[in-house]
Amino acid sequence: MQNRRKHVRRTVRHRAxxxxxxxxxxxGVVDNIADGGACLLLDTASELPATxxxxxxxxxxxxxxxxxxxxxxxxxxxxx
Numbered sequence: 001m002q003n004r005r006k007h008v009r010r011t012v013r014h015r016a017x018x019x020x021x022x023x024x025x026x027x028g029v030v031d032n033i034a035d036g037g038a039c040l041l042l043d044t045a046s047e048l049p050a051t052x053x054x055x056x057x058x059x060x061x062x063x064x065x066x067x068x069x070x071x072x073x074x075x076x077x078x079x080x
């Protein structure tokens with residue numbers, strides 16, 4: 001079976017902040033990360049727009065991204 005991912009993912013456990021257009025801040029933990037995106041586990045349930053800004057200080061990442069999938073509090077994002 002062929003791997004569908006474009007980038008190799010690394011398991012990490014860094015805190016992350018998600019910033020929405022109205023300056024609302026959500027927090028969570030990065031489960032895994034790759035050059036093209038990440039999987040995050042949110043601290044609380046919240047509606048998310050299609051695009052938002054994510055900050056992961058432990059990886060020195062501050063990027064705009066888009067929501068690719070969601071399963072409860074777990075989300076997958078693709079970096080723009």
